[in-house]
Amino acid sequence: MAPELGQFSLLLALVLAGVMAFSGIVGPWRRNPHLIALVRPSAYALFLVTAIAFACLTWSFVTTDLTVRYVVENSNAAIPLIYKFTGVWGAHSGSMLLWILMISVWGAAVAFFSRRLPADFSARVLGVMGMIGLGFLVYSAWLANPFTRVLPPPQSGADLNPILQSPFLAAHPPMLYMGYVGLSVAFAFSAAALIGGRMDTAWARWTRPWVLVAWMFLTVGITVGSFWAYFELGWGGWWFWDPVENASFMPWLVATALIHSLIVTEKRGAFKGWTALLALLGFSLSLLGTFLVRSGVLVSAHAFAVDPRRGIYVLAILAIAVGAGLALYAWRAPRLAGGGGFSLFSRETAILTMNSILVVACAAVLLGTIFPLFYDVLGLGRISVGPPYFNRVFIPLMVPLFLLVGIGPAIRWRRGDGREAWRRIRIPLGLSLILGIVLAVVAWRGVPPVALAGVTLSAWVIFSAVNEPLRRALRAPAGQWGRFSRGAWGMGLAHFGAGILILGVTLSSTMSSFLDVSLKPGQTASVGGYRFSMLGERAVRGPNYMGEQGIIRISHEERVVATLRPESRVYKGGLPSSESAISWKPTRDLYVAMGRATGGGAWSLRLQVRPFVRFIWYGGGLIALGGLLALTDPRYRRRREVRLGQGVVVGTTG
Amino acid sequence: MTPRRQRLLLVVGILAGTAIGAAFALRAFSGDILYYYTPSKVFAKHIPDGRVFRLGGLVEKGSVKRESGTLTVRFVITDNHRTIPVVFTGVLPALFRPGQGVIASGHLDSGGMFVANKVLAKHDAKYMPLKIYNKKHGTDYTRPGGMNRGGVRGGA
Numbered sequence: 001m002a003p004e005l006g007q008f009s010l011l012l013a014l015v016l017a018g019v020m021a022f023s024g025i026v027g028p029w030r031r032n033p034h035l036i037a038l039v040r041p042s043a044y045a046l047f048l049v050t051a052i053a054f055a056c057l058t059w060s061f062v063t064t065d066l067t068v069r070y071v072v073e074n075s076n077a078a079i080p081l082i083y084k085f086t087g088v089w090g091a092h093s094g095s096m097l098l099w100i101l102m103i104s105v106w107g108a109a110v111a112f113f114s115r116r117l118p119a120d121f122s123a124r125v126l127g128v129m130g131m132i133g134l135g136f137l138v139y140s141a142w143l144a145n146p147f148t149r150v151l152p153p154p155q156s157g158a159d160l161n162p163i164l165q166s167p168f169l170a171a172h173p174p175m176l177y178m179g180y181v182g183l184s185v186a187f188a189f190s191a192a193a194l195i196g197g198r199m200d201t202a203w204a205r206w207t208r209p210w211v212l213v214a215w216m217f218l219t220v221g222i223t224v225g226s227f228w229a230y231f232e233l234g235w236g237g238w239w240f241w242d243p244v245e246n247a248s249f250m251p252w253l254v255a256t257a258l259i260h261s262l263i264v265t266e267k268r269g270a271f272k273g274w275t276a277l278l279a280l281l282g283f284s285l286s287l288l289g290t291f292l293v294r295s296g297v298l299v300s301a302h303a304f305a306v307d308p309r310r311g312i313y314v315l316a317i318l319a320i321a322v323g324a325g326l327a328l329y330a331w332r333a334p335r336l337a338g339g340g341g342f343s344l345f346s347r348e349t350a351i352l353t354m355n356s357i358l359v360v361a362c363a364a365v366l367l368g369t370i371f372p373l374f375y376d377v378l379g380l381g382r383i384s385v386g387p388p389y390f391n392r393v394f395i396p397l398m399v400p401l402f403l404l405v406g407i408g409p410a411i412r413w414r415r416g417d418g419r420e421a422w423r424r425i426r427i428p429l430g431l432s433l434i435l436g437i438v439l440a441v442v443a444w445r446g447v448p449p450v451a452l453a454g455v456t457l458s459a460w461v462i463f464s465a466v467n468e469p470l471r472r473a474l475r476a477p478a479g480q481w482g483r484f485s486r487g488a489w490g491m492g493l494a495h496f497g498a499g500i501l502i503l504g505v506t507l508s509s510t511m512s513s514f515l516d517v518s519l520k521p522g523q524t525a526s527v528g529g530y531r532f533s534m535l536g537e538r539a540v541r542g543p544n545y546m547g548e549q550g551i552i553r554i555s556h557e558e559r560v561v562a563t564l565r566p567e568s569r570v571y572k573g574g575l576p577s578s579e580s581a582i583s584w585k586p587t588r589d590l591y592v593a594m595g596r597a598t599g600g601g602a603w604s605l606r607l608q609v610r611p612f613v614r615f616i617w618y619g620g621g622l623i624a625l626g627g628l629l630a631l632t633d634p635r636y637r638r639r640r641e642v643r644l645g646q647g648v649v650v651g652t653t654g
Numbered sequence: 655m656t657p658r659r660q661r662l663l664l665v666v667g668i669l670a671g672t673a674i675g676a677a678f679a680l681r682a683f684s685g686d687i688l689y690y691y692t693p694s695k696v697f698a699k700h701i702p703d704g705r706v707f708r709l710g711g712l713v714e715k716g717s718v719k720r721e722s723g724t725l726t727v728r729f730v731i732t733d734n735h736r737t738i739p740v741v742f743t744g745v746l747p748a749l750f751r752p753g754q755g756v757i758a759s760g761h762l763d764s765g766g767m768f769v770a771n772k773v774l775a776k777h778d779a780k781y782m783p784l785k786i787y788n789k790k791h792g793t794d795y796t797r798p799g800g801m802n803r804g805g806v807r808g809g810a
């Protein structure tokens with residue numbers, strides 16, 4: 001019963017998305033109030049039926065309905081309940097349905113929160129989102145239908161890919177998709193503004209919270225994904241420059257640039273065309289990512305389906321969206337009048353520079369990601385572009401970016417004052433330089449200069465992020481800290497997080513040590529000052545797997561610090577999986593992964609000591625929290641109320 | 655600053671950024687492209703010893719030999735046409751098993767042996783071992799039999 005209801009809901013959603021797209025675009029164009037009035041209800045209805053379809057698929061998973069092909073291929077009765085829920089988006093068709101659910105959630109949210117915006121503008125925004133939803137609904141119903149039946153039903157299902165059976169993967173795809181799809185709101189806002197030919201500071205103020213939310217989800221999604229890869233996939237690596245990772249990273253880079261250029265557009269009315277372009281590019285890169293991941297054109301560690309029709313269809317959606325967006329931009333952007341002027345030494349210039357760096361970095365990642373594709377298409381052979389390329393291009397670009405992070409906020413808008421900027425940066429600059437010199441002289445002789453430079457840079461970012469709020473707090477009369485706006489606090493926190501992230505990346509990549517060994521019970525190996533002793537092994541049995549568990553005791557300076565139990569499992573579907581075990585403190589991880597038996601009672605093990613690796617994810621989390629803090633800034637609500645002549649200031653406590 | 659100068663600045667900035675980025679990219683590219691060959695291609699191409707490339711194919715069944723108690727593994731990669739012997743020292747990926755598609759990075763030694771420094775097991779394009787099992791065995795959606803396939807010890 002549930003699959004039929006799901007199927008029906010999916011088709012109904014298709015119709016509703018069509019209605020939403022048609023009424024949203026044609027309504028304002030024909031100035032037809034009846035059509036415009038139809039847009040908002042259809043967005044709500046779309047959300048409702050998509051949610052029903054998604055619930056039906058989830059129900060089929062929870063009850064292990066073996067008449068549904070997608071369930072048969074990705075689940076069985078023995079899987080723990082939580083992985084029946086996450087199994088819904090564990091493979092292709094279901095993750096497309098999740099994508100569609102997300103776009104309907106964003107559509108309904110925009111419909112709800114845009115009630116006070118001009119009717120024709122919000123109708124166009126929803127119309128564009130309806131078109132995007134329609135494109136993916138056709139895809140889901142036609143090429144990747146998750147409700148397809150298998151008759152007669154088989155006796156048992158396959159299995160969910162073991163590496164996907166992890167609590168972090170429960171959170172990773174929904175977060176990432178919220179971010180990916182959330183950028184469609186920025187796309188729609190930009191397209192609607194270009195169609196309407198009006199883009200002003202009010203437009204930037206409406207757009208900013210949406211971009212911020214999408215960017216936050218993207219940040220959390222990437223961070224969680226990186227952590228998942230760390231303990232589940234990569235034997236301890238946290239970033240591989242894999243095409244699928246790049247696919248999520250490129251929209252993030254552009255969204256980060258967009259957040260900053262939106263500030264300029266809101267505060268100074270400048271960079272309108274640039275902001276509009278970034279908003280279009282962000283979602284275009286999300287679509288490109290979908291294409292790369294879903295079409296199977298790239299050999300990647302976690303690429304999904306290979307069905308040529310699917311690839312071509314997603315490519316068609318990509319071409320239409322990007323083509324239409326850029327055509328609209330080329331046609332309408334010249335009409336956007338430039339905003340206030342600014343001198344060469346100003347906050348505007350700093351933001352423009354950081355924007356350029358981020359876009360160039362994104363272009364470099366894009367080049368490395370799709371270069372193998374062109375190479376293959378041109379018949380030059382099959383190649384891959386490895387991490388060395390990305391590291392060599394990306395890291396040099398990040399150095400000027402992070403120097404700017406501290407300088408930019410110290411420069412005034414419009415016309416900077418060199419002396420004032422110097423007064424604001426001299427303390428953090430001095431402190432970080434002193435720290436760097438002290439470390440170089442005293443503590444770390446023999447440590448690579450890269451590590452030294454990285455630590456100094458992160459100190460600069462951290463000190464300058466803390467400096468401004470601290471300076472203001474010390475000056476403000478007691479109890480009036482709140483006068484420093486939440487947006488500024490959020491910026492400080494996010495930049496602080498970036499500093500923590502750089503620190504984690506620098507220290508963990510230069511100070512980590514690892515060793516691949518084969519150990520028998522009773523044998524010991526030393527890595528990075530820690531002794532790993534294999535005590536023994538025992539058989540383990542889980543609900544849907546069997547395996548061997550190694551018992552490894554770790555001691556440091558004759559003191560036992562941890563006993564780890566990594567497992568080597570074989571899942572019911574027949575796939576092996578390695579479950580690593582980690583003992584962690586905020587400042588270091590001890591990591592043991594167990595491979596195969598190597599004969600004679602010995603097991604292959606990877607032993608790792610990774611100092612400060614957790615700072616990477618703490619940094620990611622802090623960056624997202626900074627976004628959240630900025631989002632609660634009451635002025636997003638207050639000014640709108642005032643502007644519309646409500647006369648009453650509401651929502652000042654946010 | 656006038657809008658025109660602002661735009662000029664923007665264009666100059668973008669051009670400069672692109673130029674710097676492209677310079678880095680080209681410099682980095684020259685050394686970082688890894689070619690991907692199948693065993694047949696390797697025989698057709700005469701790749702010089704010591705040149706690093708990626709070798710892809712299936713792990714030939716019955717070819718996996720481990721030096722007992724060490725991390726050194728020898729196996730043969732095949733494309734069902736030509737074969738190349740591979741030696742690897744390290745921890746193999748969990749998915750590595752006979753018949754599995756793998757990609758090994760490394761170089762050929764003078765004896766025609768591929769010395770791998772990294773082995774990746776290719777995930778199946780679509781994860782459905784049951785279906786693959788069915789295709790291989792002509793069955794129709796029943797539980798695949800052995801838990802102990804692939805030379806992995808199943809335990810209790």
